[in-house]
Amino acid sequence: MARGITISNHLSNGDPEGVIFSYMSNWSGQAIKIPRNLFAQSGSLPELQRPGVYFLLGESLENPDDKLVYIGEANNLFERVSYQLRDIEKSFVETIVCFCSQTETLTVSHTKYLEKKIIGHVSKSSSYRITNRKDGNAINLPRMVQDEMDTFFDNMRIVLPTLGYSLLHIENTLSIGKGAPKSDFFFLDVGGHKAKARLVPSGIEVQNGSEMKIEETPSLSGSYSNLRKTLLQNEIIKALNGKYIFVENYEFTSPSTAAAVILGYSVNGRVAWKNDQGKSLKDLEEAILNE
Numbered sequence: 001m002a003r004g005i006t007i008s009n010h011l012s013n014g015d016p017e018g019v020i021f022s023y024m025s026n027w028s029g030q031a032i033k034i035p036r037n038l039f040a041q042s043g044s045l046p047e048l049q050r051p052g053v054y055f056l057l058g059e060s061l062e063n064p065d066d067k068l069v070y071i072g073e074a075n076n077l078f079e080r081v082s083y084q085l086r087d088i089e090k091s092f093v094e095t096i097v098c099f100c101s102q103t104e105t106l107t108v109s110h111t112k113y114l115e116k117k118i119i120g121h122v123s124k125s126s127s128y129r130i131t132n133r134k135d136g137n138a139i140n141l142p143r144m145v146q147d148e149m150d151t152f153f154d155n156m157r158i159v160l161p162t163l164g165y166s167l168l169h170i171e172n173t174l175s176i177g178k179g180a181p182k183s184d185f186f187f188l189d190v191g192g193h194k195a196k197a198r199l200v201p202s203g204i205e206v207q208n209g210s211e212m213k214i215e216e217t218p219s220l221s222g223s224y225s226n227l228r229k230t231l232l233q234n235e236i237i238k239a240l241n242g243k244y245i246f247v248e249n250y251e252f253t254s255p256s257t258a259a260a261v262i263l264g265y266s267v268n269g270r271v272a273w274k275n276d277q278g279k280s281l282k283d284l285e286e287a288i289l290n291e
Contacts, residue, residue: 005024005025005158006024006025007022007023007024007025007158007159007162008022008023008025009021009022009023009162009163010022010023017035018035018038019032019033019034019035019038019042019045020032020033020163021047022159022162022163023102024155024158024159027155028101028102028103028105029099029100029101029102029152029155029156029159030047030099030100030101030102031097031098031099031156031159031160031163032045032047032048032097032098032099032100033095033096033097033163034095034096034097034098035094035095035096036085036093036094036095036096039081039082039085039096040082042078043078043082045078047077047098047100048076048077048078048081048098048100049076049077049078050076050077050100050101050104050106051073051074051075051076051077051100051101051106051107051108051110051111052073052074052077052098052099052100052101052106052111053071053072053073053074053098053099053111053114053115053118054071054072054073054074054077054080054081054096054097054098054099055069055070055071055096055097055098055160055165055167056069056070056071056072056081056084056085056090056093056095056096057069057093057094057095057096057097057128057165058092058093058094058095059092059094060092060129061091061092063226063229063230063233064226065223065226065227065229065230066129066230066233066234067127067128067129068092068128068129068130068131069122069128069129069130069131069167070084070090070093070130070131070132071115071118071119071122071130071132071136072084072115072132073108073111073112073114073115073136074111075108075111077098077100081096081098089131092131097160097163097165099114099156109139109141110141110145110149110152112136112137112139113139113141113146113149114149114152114153114156115136115137116135116136116137116138116139117149117150117153118136118153118156118168119132119135119136120135120136121168122167122168127166127167127251128167129234156168161202166202166251184198184199184275185197185198185207185275185276186198186199186204186255186273186274186275186281187273187274187275187276188210188258188259188262188263188272188273188274190263190272191213191263193211193212193213193243193262193263194210194211195207195210195211195212195246195258195262196209196210197210197255197258197273200251202251202253203251203252203253203254203255203257203258204251204252204254204255204258204269204273205249205250205251205252206246206249206250206251206252206258206262207246207249208246208247208248208249209245209246210245210246210262211243211244211245211246211262212228212231212237212243212244212245212246212261212262213243213244213262213263213264214239214242214243214244214264215264216228216264216265217264217265219265219266220260220264220265220266221260221266224257224260224261224266227257227261228261228264231244231250231261232244235247236248236250254269255269255270255272255273255281256268256269256270257269258273259272259273268282269281270282270285
């Protein structure tokens with residue numbers, strides 16, 4: 001059984017929509033989530049005067065289904081993020097999430113190493129489209145320090161989703177069925193279009209090579225239709241031989257969303273997705289509940 005982790009959030013002014021500090025037990029790092037409208041008022045926070053890495057998060061002004069993120073590092077978080085927010089290209093930013101050390105032990109070398117590592121992982125994630133034009137600077141750290149920063153990064157991957165942002169992908173799949181292996185896959189095979197996916201804690205991840213219908217019905221929900229356009233725009237899918245093909249894994253929030261986007265019409269994903277024995281998600285869930 002996996003060992004539990006304690007994460008605590010501190011609402012700095014008692015408002016769950018305000019500035020939030022997030023801590024993890026036995027970790028010297030910390031996260032600070034700040035709505036853009038409150039960032040200018042946060043300049044007095046000593047934590048923002050330190051070196052750290054930051055995420056500027058929001059949605060495309062043209063397509064709300066297109067999630068955007070800019071990643072950076074700084075010797076002084078408040079000064080650097082303030083500069084970034086003056087950039088017209090950062091108009092999409094709605095939330096800032098900063099990571100720094102509680103003990104002021106991070107240096108610029110550490111933050112540059114973390115920045116490059118983060119950019120490399122987010123660029124492989126399908127949840128957010130990264131807007132950075134550069135991949136960051138390669139930094140050579142002593143092996144011991146590199147291991148420390150890799151641990152810092154791993155802890156960031158745990159804390160960040162608790163603040164509502166699952167953009168640093170963690171390999172974590174689920175299985176349904178007693179004694180079933182964690183690598184269980186589910187399949188969608190409708191109208192000559194085949195897709196393969198696996199369950200993850202936050203939804204279902206469609207696998208590279210899965211097929212998607214090019215046409216969509218007029219009755220398809222606007223959010224699903226926009227998501228199809230976003231997948232094409234971000235080159236998650238590409239047209240090939242009269243079909244769209246997933247060229248990267250993509251995580252959907254639910255089996256029904258995945259099935260509707262793939263097939264071009266609304267469908268109950270818990271019935272449509274089946275394992276290699278022909279049992280649907282609905283069948284497997286009901287079997288467990290009956291036990």
